[in-house]
Amino acid sequence: MLNQLKAIIQYLLPKQLLTSLFGWLANKRLGRVTTWMIIGFCKLYKIDLNEAKLTDAKEYKTFNDFFARELKADARPIDDAANSIVMPADGVLSQFGHIQDNLLLQAKGHFYSLEALLACHPDMIKFFKDGSFATTYLSPKNYHRFHMPCDGILREMIYVPGSLFSVNKATTESIPNIFARNERVICLFETAFGPMVQIMVGATIVGSIELKWEGVITPPRDGVMKRWTYAGNVKLAKGEDMGCFKLGSTVITLFASNAIEFDNHLKLGDVTRVGQKLAERI
Structure with missing residues (x-):
């Protein structure tokens, strides 16, 4: 029942508009506001920036820079078996x-x-x-x-x-x-x-x-x-x-x-x- 309710909400949401607005906001350079947003997001979702190339939230100019962050070279070892x-x-x-x-x-x-x-x-x-x-x-x-x-x-x-x-x-x-x-x-x-x-x-x-x-x-x-x-x-x-x-x-x-x-x-x-x-x- 709960999933059905969530599905109905999905049909009703202005998805294109919400996505466009969020994309616009996430690409804005907002200085301290961007930094606070990133710090809050990391706390909410328990994200460890220590594995990223840029470990300080202040180093990201936009929220999208944070989303698209790259990790340190050794953060994700790749299984090297031939097959x-x-x-x-x-x-x-x-x-x-x-x-x-x-x-x-x-x-x-x-x-x-x-x-x-x-x-x-x-x-x-x-x-x-x-x-x-x-x-x-x-x-x-x-x-x-x-x-x-x-x-x-x-x-x-x-x-x-x-x-x-x-x-x-x-x-x-x-x-x-x-x-x-x-x-x-x-x-x-x-x-x-x-x-x-x-x-x-x-x-x-x-x-x-x-x-x-x-x-x-x-x-x-x-x-x-x-x-x-x-x-x-x-x-x-x-x-x-x-x-x-x-x-x-x-x-x-x-x-x-x-x-x-x-x-x-x-x-x-x-x-x-x-x-x-x-x-x-x-």
């Missing part, structure tokens, strides 16, 4: 497993399709049918950058406009097709074990999704799908920084059929850390 695939983000492993034909599990009783998630891209749908997926939820307390789970060569990127529902546990359990309804950035990589996709899903208050090789993808939010293709000039290593959310959201990683095996110690709800083992390639 390992690693966690792409700090957060919670909200779902993972087998793609049943073309259906992915969103939450108990809720499935969504590859067609909807991948914006009906025929090649990608074919690549990942009967494959594997992992969904990592980033809450406000988490480090907001996302990383490569394995070595890869970027082949294509698509921005899909959409809604901005919150993607926490309550909403994923009550709003159908939430990941396929929200705006998202889809990145298709060529890897040693076949195609791999990493999808960054937007949400309420996520003021921006930014990629290392293209800069800010959203905003603006003009409702137009955009597509980029690459000729092998963007190569990323396992554990390498891909970009950031300006406030947390969700990363969905897709693997082809018979390409990987998830680590047998994983379970739903596990806390994830960038660089920890997620799976190994077959």
Whole structure:
């Protein structure tokens, strides 16, 4: 009942307006006000700035600088086993497993399709049918950058406009097709074990999704799908920084059929850390 109430509120909220206003505010240089906001946020969510490159709240000029903070080089060791695939983000492993034909599990009783998630891209749908997926939820307390789970060569990127529902546990359990309804950035990589996709899903208050090789993808939010293709000039290593959310959201990683095996110690709800083992390639 409580989740249903939260879902109704989500439908009623002016999500685009709230996100635009928060994004505008978070990008303002407000001096001491920015510092106080960051200190208060760290206390509220128990964030340890000692693992960040900039350890003093005063060093961040804007709230977005704080959200997009980088960590010290040794803060997230990357599993270096040759066949390992690693966690792409700090957060919670909200779902993972087998793609049943073309259906992915969103939450108990809720499935969504590859067609909807991948914006009906025929090649990608074919690549990942009967494959594997992992969904990592980033809450406000988490480090907001996302990383490569394995070595890869970027082949294509698509921005899909959409809604901005919150993607926490309550909403994923009550709003159908939430990941396929929200705006998202889809990145298709060529890897040693076949195609791999990493999808960054937007949400309420996520003021921006930014990629290392293209800069800010959203905003603006003009409702137009955009597509980029690459000729092998963007190569990323396992554990390498891909970009950031300006406030947390969700990363969905897709693997082809018979390409990987998830680590047998994983379970739903596990806390994830960038660089920890997620799976190994077959």
